[in-house]
Amino acid sequence: MGELYIDGEWTQAAAGGRRDVVNPYDASLVTTVDEADATDVDRAVRAARRAFAEEDWADLPTRRRADLLLRVHDLLLRDREDIARTETLDTGKTLAEARIDVEDVANAFRYYAELAGKDGGRVVDVAPDVLSRVVYQPVGVCALIAPWNYPLLQASWKVAPALAAGNTFVLKPSETTPLTTIMMIRLIEEAGAPPGVANLVLGSGATVGAALTRHPDVDLVSFTGGLNTGRAIMAAAAAEGPRNIALELGGKNPNIVFADADFDAAVDYALDAAFLHSGQVCSAGSRLLVEDSLHDRFVEAYAERARAIRLGNGMEDGIESGPLSSAEHREKVEGYIALGKKEGARLVTGGTRPDDPALSRGFFLLPTIFADCDRSMRIVQEEVFGPVVTVERFRTEDEAVELANDTRYGLAGGVWTSEASRAQRVAQRLRHGTVWINDFHPYVPQAEWGGFGRSGVGRELGPTGLREYQEAKHIYQNLAPAPSGWFKG
Numbered sequence: 001m002g003e004l005y006i007d008g009e010w011t012q013a014a015a016g017g018r019r020d021v022v023n024p025y026d027a028s029l030v031t032t033v034d035e036a037d038a039t040d041v042d043r044a045v046r047a048a049r050r051a052f053a054e055e056d057w058a059d060l061p062t063r064r065r066a067d068l069l070l071r072v073h074d075l076l077l078r079d080r081e082d083i084a085r086t087e088t089l090d091t092g093k094t095l096a097e098a099r100i101d102v103e104d105v106a107n108a109f110r111y112y113a114e115l116a117g118k119d120g121g122r123v124v125d126v127a128p129d130v131l132s133r134v135v136y137q138p139v140g141v142c143a144l145i146a147p148w149n150y151p152l153l154q155a156s157w158k159v160a161p162a163l164a165a166g167n168t169f170v171l172k173p174s175e176t177t178p179l180t181t182i183m184m185i186r187l188i189e190e191a192g193a194p195p196g197v198a199n200l201v202l203g204s205g206a207t208v209g210a211a212l213t214r215h216p217d218v219d220l221v222s223f224t225g226g227l228n229t230g231r232a233i234m235a236a237a238a239a240e241g242p243r244n245i246a247l248e249l250g251g252k253n254p255n256i257v258f259a260d261a262d263f264d265a266a267v268d269y270a271l272d273a274a275f276l277h278s279g280q281v282c283s284a285g286s287r288l289l290v291e292d293s294l295h296d297r298f299v300e301a302y303a304e305r306a307r308a309i310r311l312g313n314g315m316e317d318g319i320e321s322g323p324l325s326s327a328e329h330r331e332k333v334e335g336y337i338a339l340g341k342k343e344g345a346r347l348v349t350g351g352t353r354p355d356d357p358a359l360s361r362g363f364f365l366l367p368t369i370f371a372d373c374d375r376s377m378r379i380v381q382e383e384v385f386g387p388v389v390t391v392e393r394f395r396t397e398d399e400a401v402e403l404a405n406d407t408r409y410g411l412a413g414g415v416w417t418s419e420a421s422r423a424q425r426v427a428q429r430l431r432h433g434t435v436w437i438n439d440f441h442p443y444v445p446q447a448e449w450g451g452f453g454r455s456g457v458g459r460e461l462g463p464t465g466l467r468e469y470q471e472a473k474h475i476y477q478n479l480a481p482a483p484s485g486w487f488k489g
């Protein structure tokens, strides 16, 4: 029995490929899993196509699909500790974070179970002798590609609405973090999904991901990952399609602190914003904008708190942050740290690997703060995706907004102030998909998540997150048919 799940069977990769899964805390081997190739992808897409056409899944009363999602929700909670521990082994994140992730995953299933069937479409007012309505139907076969920072959470934001809408799917988790996704698919199987509705392939982006996004029988690709991969997926969707796409491509998210903000809360949340999960968060507040009059005091307190962050094994109590996800990713982040120095940013703290010998085998980096940054620097404009924050100064509200919007991304941003009307003004003007006022990071399944600009296309979560997996159909009925008489002959 292998770890690919195709047409209701657990199966091995046809060519026998295997891949090591490594714990980023100490580079130890966690396990090995099947490594698929294009042949397996083809099998999985065919299974999804067959199920979409032949199983009664898409035509089930919505309530029945919603019941399945609720069963998955319950099973996730039944197994939450196991899943959370596996997520920690796979990603290095703390167990406390992984537990929250699993709750959030379960909540996504419950939310879409509750939303499904609430919207029967709409009746369009045309004329008394016409019945015109718009209904929403599943798109078909969905290719779902997830990243490694929130492996199960990001997958669930795709899987739950795709199932609720009546689609079938082929899911590919990141090759570095496949383990909890395998667990989730087992739960979907246990919950009673018909064969071929949910399919799982494992393997590299270049081989398996590319084969999936190029497959002619895929109707929709939903992807969360990096900008360059997003571009490649968009190009493939054009070449093989056009077909529907949804892309969540990260961000360079401003966190604006006005001088009248609650100081302790703003410092505290600026840590969460930038250093949670070692900054490997698409919405990380890695671009801190501080009002000039507060700047020096703020940066000093911020650096002191950053130095106190306890790095270590996410499995242990009291550890506040784990390692980066892989050796390659750490090298990339280190490259950005070198670049920041070269560009003239002032290193306030961090910038190196920790010298604690207990952490030497893992992919750790110290929380890093650069001050005296300006918007022309690449370190300010590009997504580093590590524990690295840049600090800029601003003097006026207009300048804060202008800086915060000076990014090609537009995923999320925060604003800290005790003046309520200013908070609303700034939130209104920010060109970002989520804006937090006096907070950072919370998201809820009821509210849309996604980006302006190059942060992506489409939205996950909320009602729009379901619409991504639906086609609108207009059904127009003439209630009094008679010859139109347009052609006279």
Ligand code: TXE
Pocket (backbone or CB within 6 Å): 145, 146, 147, 148, 149, 172, 173, 174, 175, 203, 204, 205, 206, 208, 209, 210, 211, 213, 224, 225, 226, 227, 229, 230, 232, 233, 248, 249, 250, 251, 281, 282, 332, 383, 384, 385
């Ligand atoms: O991501 P990739 P990488 C950003 C972050 C990070 C950068 C690169 O800045 O440093 O992206 O990370 C699959 N066709 N984010 O290289 O490659 C891959 O197997 C189809 C932001 O690890 O985008 C994995 O399943 N699929 C982000 C998924 O894409 C392909 C989360 C994401 O990996 C593919 C992660 C291809 N040609 C990284 N190539 C966020 N938005 O939260 C790769 N993949």
